[in-house]
Structures are given as structure tokens and as C-alpha cells.
Amino acid sequence: MLYFNKFGLYIVIFQYFYLFIICVDYDTYFHIYTKANLNTALTLEWSDTTWNNYKQLRTCKIKLIAHGYAERWNMDFRWDWVKGIKDEVLKYEKEDYCVVAIDWERGAREINYITAIGNADTAGRHLATFINDNKIDIEKIHCIGFSLGAHTCAFASNHYTLITGKKFARITGLDPAGPLLRQVSVDKRLSLDDADFVDCIHTSETFGLQEKSGHMDFLPDGGDSNAEACKKLPKIGNDDNDEQLFELVKNGDKTELRPVSKRTILKHDIRSLNKRFLFKSKTTTLETPIVIDIDLKDLERENLPEKNFIEIIRDKIGIISPIKDVFVKIHGFVGCNHLRAPRYFISSINSCDFRATMCDSWSNYINKRCNDTFQQKYLNDNTYPRMGFHADKSNIYYRKQNAKYYLRTIENPPYCDNSSLQTKKTRTVDKRINFGKKIKKKLSKLLEKKKYPKLF
Numbered sequence: 001m002l003y004f005n006k007f008g009l010y011i012v013i014f015q016y017f018y019l020f021i022i023c024v025d026y027d028t029y030f031h032i033y034t035k036a037n038l039n040t041a042l043t044l045e046w047s048d049t050t051w052n053n054y055k056q057l058r059t060c061k062i063k064l065i066a067h068g069y070a071e072r073w074n075m076d077f078r079w080d081w082v083k084g085i086k087d088e089v090l091k092y093e094k095e096d097y098c099v100v101a102i103d104w105e106r107g108a109r110e111i112n113y114i115t116a117i118g119n120a121d122t123a124g125r126h127l128a129t130f131i132n133d134n135k136i137d138i139e140k141i142h143c144i145g146f147s148l149g150a151h152t153c154a155f156a157s158n159h160y161t162l163i164t165g166k167k168f169a170r171i172t173g174l175d176p177a178g179p180l181l182r183q184v185s186v187d188k189r190l191s192l193d194d195a196d197f198v199d200c201i202h203t204s205e206t207f208g209l210q211e212k213s214g215h216m217d218f219l220p221d222g223g224d225s226n227a228e229a230c231k232k233l234p235k236i237g238n239d240d241n242d243e244q245l246f247e248l249v250k251n252g253d254k255t256e257l258r259p260v261s262k263r264t265i266l267k268h269d270i271r272s273l274n275k276r277f278l279f280k281s282k283t284t285t286l287e288t289p290i291v292i293d294i295d296l297k298d299l300e301r302e303n304l305p306e307k308n309f310i311e312i313i314r315d316k317i318g319i320i321s322p323i324k325d326v327f328v329k330i331h332g333f334v335g336c337n338h339l340r341a342p343r344y345f346i347s348s349i350n351s352c353d354f355r356a357t358m359c360d361s362w363s364n365y366i367n368k369r370c371n372d373t374f375q376q377k378y379l380n381d382n383t384y385p386r387m388g389f390h391a392d393k394s395n396i397y398y399r400k401q402n403a404k405y406y407l408r409t410i411e412n413p414p415y416c417d418n419s420s421l422q423t424k425k426t427r428t429v430d431k432r433i434n435f436g437k438k439i440k441k442k443l444s445k446l447l448e449k450k451k452y453p454k455l456f
Contacts, residue, residue, distance in 0.1 A: 001225075005357075026104070026106040026122070027045055027046060028122075028123045028127065029043055029103040030045075030074075030100050030102060030127075031074075031101040032101075033100075034099075035056075035096070036098075036295065038090055041196040042054065042296060045127060045305070046127070046130045047218055050133060051134035054294045055294065056295070058096055060098035061096065061097050061098060061142070062136070062140050062142065063089050063097055063099045064100045064102060064141065064142065064143040064144065065082050065086065065144050066123070066145035066146070066152040067101075067102070067104075068108065068142070068149045069147060069148040070108060071105075071109075071146075072103070072105040073105065074099040080155050081339070081342040081343070082147065084346045085099070086099045086101065104122075105125075107122060110263035113180065119150040120148050120149075123156070124159055124354075125155070127152075128156050128162075129159075131156075132164060138166050138167075138168060139169050142172070143170070143172070143195075144172045145176070145190075146174040146341065147177040151176060151177060151189050151208075152175035153194070153201075156168070157171060157194045157195055157251075159425075168194070168195040169197065170196065170199075170201070171193065172198075172345070172448065173190050173198070173201070175200075175338050175341035176200060176202075176209040177208070178209040179207065182209060183211075186442035189209065190214070192214050192215050193215055197215055197392055197399060198215050199217075199392070202219050202341075204341075206337070208337075208341075215402055217404045220405075220406075220407050220408070221408060222406070223362070283411075319426060343415060344388060344409065345388050347388070347413060347415050348386075348387060349388070349389060349390075351414040352421060353384075353386045353416070353422055355385070356384075356387050358405060360404070365406040370406075385405050
């Protein structure tokens with residue numbers, strides 16, 4: 001059966017197409033960051049069992065990040081949303097988190113999308129095995145997946161259930177992939193049965209899955225982002241708003257800070273490309289640690305997996321800033337709605353609460369016909385449903401409703417209006433202070449008129 005929409009043509013295969021998938025044999029890697037190693041990843045292969053040798057990893061709460069189809073854990077010609085989530089999570093001061101970027105690049109970059117779906121299941125099996133073999137507390141696991149990565153989290157939890165009888169504590173689906181996964185049975189895609197708590201953000205009707213997928217399904221702007229930014233063609237070339245770069249230059253006995261032109265940066269990138277391509281530096285892999293108490297603060301180098309010739313060439317080209325800038329902007333425009341989900345999630349960590357309303361439909365929401373009696377009766381700062389990173393802080397009433405939640409967003413970062421800014425959490429106290437100041441001011445004016453001495 002063929003399915004048409006305004007963006008193109010998709011071939012929809014019958015429900016049991018999984019029987020015909022041929023998976024690629026590949027390894028899955030996990031790149032681990034903590035507050036002790038913010039920028040230098042510790043890399044472990046899926047068969048590794050040394051997790052508990054690193055003292056920072058024994059107690060931290062774990063945020064797993066799964067990239068999607070045709071992506072990688074550290075983006076080259078795309079916006080690096082994985083890094084965006086990692087940086088914001090490790091900025092969060094109230095909890096001790098470690099971030100694990102799941103690297104199933106070789107499976108995700110398959111030209112055959114059907115094979116890539118099968119590879120996502122393989123990555124999930126690798127993840128489940130890694131968690132079980134390292135005896136990681138499953139209650140600490142929160143798997144965050146974008147597009148096909150959302151289903152990877154589901155597959156991982158299902159494999160873990162087969163091994164132990166338990167499932168992940170939480171899965172967040174960032175616009176779970178829709179093509180070839182619409183209308184399949186829930187055991188073949190992300191669903192609310194895959195974790196103790198499943199929350200999803202739906203932002204694209206074209207690339208995303210609009211079907212109910214979790215305990216809380218958030219549909220900002222109706223589930224197909226109508227943000228004005230997604231309607232504008234990207235500006236390719238020099239941007240007046242680009243951050244100015246500087247370099248240190250010696251001038252006699254003094255060292256001056258001088259601006260660097262785009263042309264200088266390009267020349268440097270090309271020279272660096274030639275040098276590193278012709279004279280490839282030797283890489284060494286991290287041997288199995290002998291000691292049992294390793295501090296990640298002492299990690300001085302990354303032990304990344306070896307790459308093939310094509311991957312090396314792609315990485316070399318990816319360092320040329322102007323070329324990457326073109327690809328990032330084109331990709332950001334074509335997949336704009338789809339990419340809104342990770343953008344909203346990143347903002348929700350430290351900037352926005354993204355307050356939502358439980359409702360039957362988008363039309364009822366915009367016409368204010370939602371019948372949320374619980375919110376009307378118990379409205380306060382601790383009960384409202386919120387989209388994104390802190391969705392698990394929504395009142396348990398909402399987390400058990402298996403309902404849809406709607407909200408509006410704004411065009412530019414942080415994508416929420418003032419009522420949802422996390423800095424507004426003190427608004428009740430602020431209102432009381434402002435009210436007191438107004439009373440004080442009025443009393444002062446009244447006393448001045450009656451020629452009484454000032455009391456304030």
C-alpha cells in the first residue's frame with residue numbers, strides 16, 4: 001500500500017515486515033560523561049563489564065541518549081542535539097547525573113531504512129546486556145531517544161525484561177519515528193508498556209509517530225509544530241549574528257586578542273584536514289583497568305572505537321566550518337518540526353517548565369473546552385503536567401491518566417512564554433512583595449496629603 005502526504009511518498013509495508021529484516025552485525029559503544037569528565041568521554045563497548053570500576057558511575061543517576069536513523073552520537077553535518085542534552089543535564093545542580101551517549105552509528109546509517117529498524121533492535125539488545133552484566137540499578141535508568149532512537153530505548157527495555165523480568169524506570173520519546181512504524185502492534189514500537197513511566201513529545205506528522213505512545217503524550221502546537229521558524233528558508237552563508245572568534249597574537253612583548261576572519265578559519269581547517277589525513281595520529285585503546293577504584297577526573301584522553309576509511313574521510317571533511325554550516329542549516333530546515341522535540345527537551349532541563357493541559361484534542365484546547373477537573377480543583381505549583389525533562393515531576397494523577405497534553409510554544413529559544421520559565425517559580429512570593437510595596441506607597445501618599453509625619 002502507498003501512503004502520500006504533502007512532503008513525499010512513503011512505502012508502507014504490512015504489519016509483520018520484521019520477519020524479512022536482515023540485520024547488520026556491528027558493535028554498540030557507550031560514551032560516558034559525568035561532572036568529573038565533562039568534555040572527555042569514557043568509552044565502553046557493549047560487552048564490557050568494568051562500569052563499577054569507576055567510582056563516579058556507582059552512585060549517579062543515568063541518562064541514556066539514543067540517536068536516530070542516519071545519525072551518530074556526535075554529529076558531523078547536523079545540529080549536535082546529543083551534546084546539547086548532555087551539557088544541560090550535567091549543568092543541573094540538584095542531582096548527580098551521568099550521561100551515556102549510545103553509539104549505534106553503523107547500524108543507524110544503513111541506506112535501507114528497514115534494516116536500520118532491525119539494527120535498532122540489535123542496539124537495544126546490546127544495551128540490555130550491558131546493563132545486566134554490569135549490575136546497574138535499573139531504577140536509575142532513564143532512556144531518552146529521538147526518532148528511531150526512541151524505539152531503540154523500547155527494544156532495550158523489552159530485552160532487559162526478557163533477561164530479568166524487570167523494565168526501565170523511564171523512557172522519553174522525542175518525536176518517535178513514524179515511517180513504517182505507524183499502525184504496527186505496540187510490541188514493535190515504543191508504547192507505555194515499555195517502562196514504568198513513558199513520556200513522549202510529538203512534533204511532526206511527517207517523520208514522527210502521532211499515535212499514543214506513552215503514559216503522557218505531549219503535543220505542542222497540536223503535535224505538528226507550526227513555529228514560524230520552521231516556515232523560513234535557512235540563510236546560508238555569513239550570518240551577522242554569528243559568534244565572533246578571536247586568536248592570541250604576539251606583538252613584541254605583548255600578547256593581543258585579535259578577531260579571526262572566516263577566511264582564516266577556512267584555511268586553518270583545510271591545512272588541518274591535509275595534515276591529519278596524511279599523517280594520521282596513532283590511537284590507543286583503553287586496556288582493562290587493573291585497579292578497582294578509578295577516578296574519571298584523571299581521564300586525559302578519549303578511547304574512541306576505530307573507524308573505517310569512509311568514516312575517517314567524513315570526519316575530516318566535517319571539521320571544515322563553512323561546509324558543516326551549510327549542511328546544518330539545510331538539515332535544520334528539512335527536519336525542522338521533527339527536530340523541535342529535542343529542542344524543547346533541552347530547554348526543559350534548566351529553562352522552561354512547559355506547562356501543559358490535559359485535553360481530548362487540539363481544537364478543544366485552543367477553544368478552551370478542556371475538562372480537567374483535577375487541575376481546576378487542586379491548581380498549584382506542584383500538580384500541573386509539564387513537558388520534557390521534568391515530566392516525572394507532574395502529579396501522579398496525570399502520570400497515570402494515559403492521556404494527551406497540549407500546550408503552545410514560541411518561535412525562538414527557550415520556546416516557552418514567561419508563564420513557563422523556571423525562573424518564575426518564585427512568582428507567588430514576588431506577587432506578595434509587590435503587593436506590600438503598593439500598599440506601602442499608597443499609605444505614604446495618604447499620610448503626606450494629611451500632613452502626618454512619614455511612617456515609611
